[in-house]
Amino acid sequence: MKLRILTIVxxxxxxxLVGGCASTPGEGSAGDGASxxxxxxxxxxxxxxxxxxxxxxGSALDDPASPLSTRVIHFDxxxxxxxxxxxxxxxxxxxxxxANPTVTVTVEGHTDERGSREYNVGLGxxxxxxxxxxxxxxxxxxxxxxxxSYGEERPLALGSDEAAWAQNRRAEILY
Amino acid sequence: xxxxxxxxxxxxxxxxxxxxxxxxxxxxxxxTEGAEGSLPVAVVPFGWEGSGTGPGQQIAxxxxxxxxxxxxxxxxxxxxxxxxxxxxxxxxxRDWKVLGMENLVVGKVQPHGTGGYLVRFQLFDxxxxxxxxxxxxxxxxxxxxxxxxHIADIIYEKLTGxxxxxxxxxxxxxxxxxxxDNRKISxxxxxxxxxxxxxxxxxxxxxxxxxxxxxxxxxxxxxFEKGRPAVYVQEVFTGRxxxxxxxxxxxxxxxxxxxxxxxxxxxxxxxxxxxxxxxxGTRDLKRLTNHYAIDTExxxxxxxxSLVFTSxxxxxxxxxxxxxxxxxxxxxxxxxxxxARASYSPDGRLLTMVTRQGRAYRxxxxxxESGGLQVLSEGQLDESPSFAPNGSMVIYAxxxxxxxxxxxVSVDGRVRQRLALQEGDVREPVWSPYTRSNRREP
Numbered sequence: 001m002k003l004r005i006l007t008i009v010x011x012x013x014x015x016x017l018v019g020g021c022a023s024t025p026g027e028g029s030a031g032d033g034a035s036x037x038x039x040x041x042x043x044x045x046x047x048x049x050x051x052x053x054x055x056x057x058g059s060a061l062d063d064p065a066s067p068l069s070t071r072v073i074h075f076d077x078x079x080x081x082x083x084x085x086x087x088x089x090x091x092x093x094x095x096x097x098x099a100n101p102t103v104t105v106t107v108e109g110h111t112d113e114r115g116s117r118e119y120n121v122g123l124g125x126x127x128x129x130x131x132x133x134x135x136x137x138x139x140x141x142x143x144x145x146x147x148x149s150y151g152e153e154r155p156l157a158l159g160s161d162e163a164a165w166a167q168n169r170r171a172e173i174l175y
Numbered sequence: 176x177x178x179x180x181x182x183x184x185x186x187x188x189x190x191x192x193x194x195x196x197x198x199x200x201x202x203x204x205x206x207t208e209g210a211e212g213s214l215p216v217a218v219v220p221f222g223w224e225g226s227g228t229g230p231g232q233q234i235a236x237x238x239x240x241x242x243x244x245x246x247x248x249x250x251x252x253x254x255x256x257x258x259x260x261x262x263x264x265x266x267x268x269r270d271w272k273v274l275g276m277e278n279l280v281v282g283k284v285q286p287h288g289t290g291g292y293l294v295r296f297q298l299f300d301x302x303x304x305x306x307x308x309x310x311x312x313x314x315x316x317x318x319x320x321x322x323x324x325h326i327a328d329i330i331y332e333k334l335t336g337x338x339x340x341x342x343x344x345x346x347x348x349x350x351x352x353x354x355x356d357n358r359k360i361s362x363x364x365x366x367x368x369x370x371x372x373x374x375x376x377x378x379x380x381x382x383x384x385x386x387x388x389x390x391x392x393x394x395x396x397x398x399f400e401k402g403r404p405a406v407y408v409q410e411v412f413t414g415r416x417x418x419x420x421x422x423x424x425x426x427x428x429x430x431x432x433x434x435x436x437x438x439x440x441x442x443x444x445x446x447x448x449x450x451x452x453x454x455x456g457t458r459d460l461k462r463l464t465n466h467y468a469i470d471t472e473x474x475x476x477x478x479x480x481s482l483v484f485t486s487x488x489x490x491x492x493x494x495x496x497x498x499x500x501x502x503x504x505x506x507x508x509x510x511x512x513x514x515a516r517a518s519y520s521p522d523g524r525l526l527t528m529v530t531r532q533g534r535a536y537r538x539x540x541x542x543x544e545s546g547g548l549q550v551l552s553e554g555q556l557d558e559s560p561s562f563a564p565n566g567s568m569v570i571y572a573x574x575x576x577x578x579x580x581x582x583x584v585s586v587d588g589r590v591r592q593r594l595a596l597q598e599g600d601v602r603e604p605v606w607s608p609y610t611r612s613n614r615r616e617p
Contacts, residue, residue: 071378114536116516116529116558117383117603118428118441119485119492121404122448125425145593148403153381160556160574 007076041098060096065093072156074132075169077112080126090131094138094172101141106130108151108172110156112165117151124149131171182512189610201589214334217251217276218241220263221296222283231284233296234323238280239326239369241341245567246590248334249274263306271301274580277309278334282326294322298330308333320370339530340565342605343367346375346385346394347572349583351599362396364411367563367606375411385439386429391610395419395438397428406440408455419453430473430482432499437516439463449483449495463501466494470583474518475499483507483526495542507539510548516559517541520566524588527551527560527569538571538585550590561605562586570594574604 060066070089073082082090092175109128111120128147135145157164218239223229230433242248257270261283269395271279282296289533297309308329314322321342326488328339345367352358354507361377362385376382380399387394388408395408404426420426424443431438450463450473464470467490475482483496486504494508496518508514513531520527523543530539538552538560554573561570563583568590575593584591594601 038572114556115492115513115531116472116485118471119487119515121383121427122427122441122443122471125443125448126469147424150381150399151383153383153399 003084017153032087048154050111057100066096068096068104071173071175073127073171074173075127077169078123080123080130082130087134090134091138094140095142096137097141101144102148103175104144104146106146106148106156106174109151110154110168110170111152111171112145112154112168113155113160114165117153121149124151127169127171131173185341186319201566210212213247213249214278215251215274215276215281216248216278216330217256217271217274218242219256219259219261219282220231221251221281221294224283225286229284230319231282232294234284234319234326235282237320237323237368238327238330241324241339244368245331245341246585246591246592247331260469261294261311263299266299268299268304276301278330280330287313293318294319294326296326298333298338312558320366324366324368337567338565338609340563340609341367341569343564343609345369345570345581345604346387346607347601347604348382348385349599349601352578356438356607362394375409375414376407376416383603384428385605385606386431387487387607388431389433389435389460389608391607392425395431397427397429397615406438408438415590419455424557425471430475432475432479433479435553439442439475441471442474450482452499458573461501463499464504466504470495472516476519477521483519485517494526507543508548512533518561520562521564522566525562525566529560536570538584540569549588551584551586552582552591557582557604559603563606564609570604571605572604 005008007173015118025127044064061068064071067089073090076083097105109126111123125147128149132147136142155168156166156170184335187313189424192431194354199320218235220235221231223231225442230238239250243250244372247276251274255274257274258267260281262264266279266281279299279301280296282294285293285318287293292314293311295311298307299305299452300307307541310329312322312325324342327341329337331337331341341382344364346362346364348360358379359377360380360382361374362382363372364375365372376396376398377395378398378400383397385394385396392412393408393410394471395406397404397406405421406419406426406429407416408419419438421443422441422442422444425441428441429438438455440451441448442451443449447467449465450470452461452463463482464484466486466488468486468487472485473482479499481496481498483494485492486495489506490516491512492507494514495504497504497505505524510530515529517526517528527545528539529536530548532550535555537554539550541548543608551569552571552573554575556574559572563570566586568583568591570581573580573582579602581592581594581601581604582592
């Protein structure tokens with residue numbers, strides 16, 4: 001059983017990082033403008049010069065040296081404030097959104113597995129909102145940022161130890 | 176009364192007859208703790224008056240396992256029986272007194288109608304030498320297991336004075352698959368003993384928080400299948416479903432009102448998680464809480480007059496109560512710094528919840544009158560407790576050996592059992608209410 005779980009981890013991690021909620025089409029539900037308009041997880045990548053020339057001259061999003069390449073923000077236990085070591089990353093994303101008002105982003109909030117599930121959905125939302133607020137403070141528009149909380153339902157690391165939990169307490173920024 | 180000590184680690188595997196091997200995802204039930212003072216009872220393999228082998232042994236085994244599983248009974252192994260009577264006229268009470276049996280169940284099955292059966296059983300008090308009850312119950316091939324559970328319910332009620340809950344069902348969420356491609360999350364409905372598991376929804380995205388309607392015919396649940404959460408109500412038997420909440424933000428934690436007309440929900444459409452009450456018929460939506468903290472996990476009192484919910488308005492998650500019509504919120508838990516996901520016992524006197532003990536998350540029961548909190552489970556990551564409809568047991572999710580499983584514990588904490596699925600992580604068990612098919616008398 002353990003072996004099986006170990007093999008899932010990298011696959012799951014990849015799926016979460018790369019795929020995210022890319023499969024989500026534009027939402028058709030009633031009256032919330034924020035969540036409509038296609039999440040466009042492809043937007044950042046397809047507009048980039050990387051497709052043509054293999055360089056990132058067109059978009060800082062594809063520059064591995066840019067803080068924008070960091071898309072996972074980790075949190076301390078039972079906390080939704082953004083850690084000092086991640087503030088610059090979130091600020092950079094906020095500035096990028098402010099400079100590119102057609103770009104939209106989904107911020108997913110996640111928690112570790114401890115405690116009750118629906119309460120964790122609440123905690124995950126708080127984390128996603130903390131990221132969103134800091135982005136808005138950089139001049140990004142409300143309509144550019146959709147938040148979704150998965151609570152503990154989509155762990156990055158399987159396992160029930162502090163190392164796995166630390167990885168799972170996170171917000172993911174998905175372009 | 177036998178002087179058996181607490182029978183730690185006695186493992187009782189539910190035998191899988193060939194007949195039921197096709198139920199591949201069946202739960203394996205192990206009783207990990209026994210209890211002193213359990214009542215000795217013998218269930219003799221039922222006779223069969225038709226040709227071939229017949230279902231008599233199977234029925235007696237299901238009855239015997241139900242009784243054993245409740246923790247209230249200690250059943251006699253068939254191999255230890257000195258006789259195998261099938262009717263009262265064949266019973267020598269001496270044979271059973273010698274073995275220390277206080278009660279005896281005998282019965283037989285006859286062919287009845289086309290492809291049907293007539294199941295007859297009698298329950299005896301061995302010491303008085305009297306019949307306590309007995310019935311003839313017609314059954315079809317399909318409902319033989321259910322018939323056996325009904326018989327177990329009748330015996331349980333006769334001997335304990337409490338209504339049985341063997342013929343009820345459970346719903347739970349199971350996550351399986353070891354690659355991104357075959358990852359599957361399913362909502363399952365099964366008999367209370369884990370047999371006959373049936374998938375009613377499955378998705379590559381999370382499914383959460385199943386909740387039975389009071390008539391046991393519908394399940395409300397949360398699905399992330401559209402990339403964000405929405406609450407659905409699905410008819411268990413037809414599979415028909417409707418989306419009842421898909422607002423911006425959180426749509427979660429559905430809970431049916433006792434009259435089945437309303438759903439309490441957690442929505443964050445107005446900024447942060449609050450408790451709302453949705454009238455399912457009229458779609459009228461009413462907000463019940465108003466606080467910048469997380470308010471979630473509503474559960475109705477059995478009289479429908481109030482709801483309990485989890486809130487961290489005091490800094491840490493605790494259980495609060497609010498009148499169903501809205502109004503003043505009252506804090507109910509003060510012990511410890513983490514109490515969440517409460518739900519009422521059927522008689523409204525207890526709340527079961529997740530409570531943190533040191534670093535461990537366990538299942539607790541709060542006596543609403545005395546305010547005393549009793550911890551029932553022993554795991555590190557226990558969650559999602561749900562009362563049986565007769566209030567005798569609490570089913571919950573636990574983690575052992577890195578695998579999520581279901582477990583059940585008697586409300587007094589004396590009898591604990593694991594329900595181990597063969598594949599996948601099992602979580603969020605919810606015990607069904609009694610339904611119309613739970614005949615009290617056949």
